[in-house]
Amino acid sequence: MSGALGQIYWLLWKDLLLEARRRDNLLSMFFFGLSLLFLFSFAFEISSENVSRMAPGLLWLAFMFSGTLALNQLFQGDRENDCLDALLLAPLDRGAYYLAKVFFNFSLMFLLEVCILPLFGILFRLDFWHLLPNVLLYTLLGTLGFSVVGVLFAAVTLRARARALLLPVLLFPLMIPVILATVRTLQIILGAGMAAELTPWFRLLVGFDLIFITAGFLLLEWVLDG
Amino acid sequence: MSVRVDSVSKVYGFLWALRDVRLEIGAGEWVGLLGPNGAGKTTLLKLLAALAYPTAGGVELFGQELSYGNSPLRRSIGFLASGNHLYDSLTVSENLRFFVSLYRDDASADERAAALTEVGLHEKRDEYVSALSLGMRCRLGIAKWRLVRPRLLLVDEPYGSLDPSGVDVLNRFLETTCAAGGIVVLATHDVPRLLERCTRAVMLHRGRIVFDEPRQDPWDSFHHAFDALLSQDSGGPR
Numbered sequence: 001m002s003g004a005l006g007q008i009y010w011l012l013w014k015d016l017l018l019e020a021r022r023r024d025n026l027l028s029m030f031f032f033g034l035s036l037l038f039l040f041s042f043a044f045e046i047s048s049e050n051v052s053r054m055a056p057g058l059l060w061l062a063f064m065f066s067g068t069l070a071l072n073q074l075f076q077g078d079r080e081n082d083c084l085d086a087l088l089l090a091p092l093d094r095g096a097y098y099l100a101k102v103f104f105n106f107s108l109m110f111l112l113e114v115c116i117l118p119l120f121g122i123l124f125r126l127d128f129w130h131l132l133p134n135v136l137l138y139t140l141l142g143t144l145g146f147s148v149v150g151v152l153f154a155a156v157t158l159r160a161r162a163r164a165l166l167l168p169v170l171l172f173p174l175m176i177p178v179i180l181a182t183v184r185t186l187q188i189i190l191g192a193g194m195a196a197e198l199t200p201w202f203r204l205l206v207g208f209d210l211i212f213i214t215a216g217f218l219l220l221e222w223v224l225d226g
Numbered sequence: 227m228s229v230r231v232d233s234v235s236k237v238y239g240f241l242w243a244l245r246d247v248r249l250e251i252g253a254g255e256w257v258g259l260l261g262p263n264g265a266g267k268t269t270l271l272k273l274l275a276a277l278a279y280p281t282a283g284g285v286e287l288f289g290q291e292l293s294y295g296n297s298p299l300r301r302s303i304g305f306l307a308s309g310n311h312l313y314d315s316l317t318v319s320e321n322l323r324f325f326v327s328l329y330r331d332d333a334s335a336d337e338r339a340a341a342l343t344e345v346g347l348h349e350k351r352d353e354y355v356s357a358l359s360l361g362m363r364c365r366l367g368i369a370k371w372r373l374v375r376p377r378l379l380l381v382d383e384p385y386g387s388l389d390p391s392g393v394d395v396l397n398r399f400l401e402t403t404c405a406a407g408g409i410v411v412l413a414t415h416d417v418p419r420l421l422e423r424c425t426r427a428v429m430l431h432r433g434r435i436v437f438d439e440p441r442q443d444p445w446d447s448f449h450h451a452f453d454a455l456l457s458q459d460s461g462g463p464r
Contacts, residue, residue, distance in 0.1 A: 017315075081312055
């Protein structure tokens with residue numbers, strides 16, 4: 001494999017290997033997400049009538065907060081021993097670097113969601129297994145939206161002193177369309193709504209993902225080298 | 227000239243790290259960059275590596291203006307940062323494989339093994355970098371650049387971490403690079419060791435070049451300038 005594709009492969013290989021050895025990101029995301037879901041399930045008395053309206057929002061809050069933990073650590077491995085300088089020194093396509101980080105963050109989030117979704121069903125007494133393909137499709141589209149924006153802003157705040165605080169402040173307002181669309185689609189799916197109701201939200205999610213993945217791909221060079 | 231530094235200045239906040247630095251380096255030269263702490267040696271190396279922007283002036287490499295971001299010129303630049311630029315949680319061979327793959331995708335396993343043997347790290351190929359000493363990390367850096375073969379090799383303070391055999395490995399590699407028409411710019415405080423090998427010495431003080439002479443034996447003019455520099459205040463704000 002050569003060119004930008006080869007670079008994406010090797011960057012992803014490196015990030016996955018580092019994560020497999022350290023496991024700190026995935027474990028902290030999982031336990032944080034799980035704790036939030038427990039807290040939400042105890043804090044809100046959700047009746048069976050309104051569970052399909054409330055639970056998706058709580059699920060996505062848990063995903064978003066856990067995902068922000070992962071984004072704060074996203075470039076940590078590259079910052080150690082000035083490895084980021086070594087990457088920027090290389091003839092590395094900055095767009096490839098961005099895509100590799102998006103795929104990596106997306107993989108972590110996807111693993112988290114695969115672990116959390118069954119527990120979510122148990123905690124909120126939701127039987128959505130027959131709706132799983134649709135639930136997964138919109139969850140993945142929302143996760144991709146979270147990753148494409150999150151990676152770009154994690155890079156923007158990379159050299160900021162208070163980046164752990166700055167990242168959510170910048171990220172969360174931009175995430176409103178994704179959260180709104182994903183929560184709304186999950187409400188429709190769990191509430192046995194009409195498939196036609198999903199179409200505008202589907203378009204919004206796909207459009208958002210495409211716009212920000214293009215923006216991140218083109219802008220990362222300016223963010224990192226600027 | 228292969229490297230042309232044209233009236234470069236670099237300011238960090240209110241601190242002038244470099245002031246109006248002009249330098250021309252030809253193919254095959256081994257330039258020793260000397261000076262006290264805070265003289266601007268590492269800043270100059272970073273500017274040559276396009277890892278920092280000059281506040282004023284420009285850098286030209288091999289006839290092309292050095293641009294920032296991903297530029298084809300980056301294939302020609304190597305930066306051996308003593309003990310740095312390695313992932314602690316990857317093994318020696320994984321680090322080598324990863325970093326070399328960013329420059330060339332045709333490096334075979336045999337080539338990588340030969341490079342590790344050359345620097346004396348073959349037996350440690352499966353050890354994590356976190357378990358290596360600073361000198362061994364430096365040797366791994368040498369193995370990496372031996373495979374990449376950059377035309378301009380920047381080396382930052384390598385002698386402090388290397389044992390005598392490691393210094394021999396490094397010097398052999400740097401001499402091979404120069405013999406092949408490459409350029410070496412090496413920043414160090416180890417003046418005697420550097421003066422044994424380099425073809426030219428450049429001394430920085432408070433961000434300015436205060437001495438720039440080709441190699442000559444004995445180095446009377448260099449020692450005179452260096453002693454004069456040491457007698458001055460080498461620290462403090464600029």
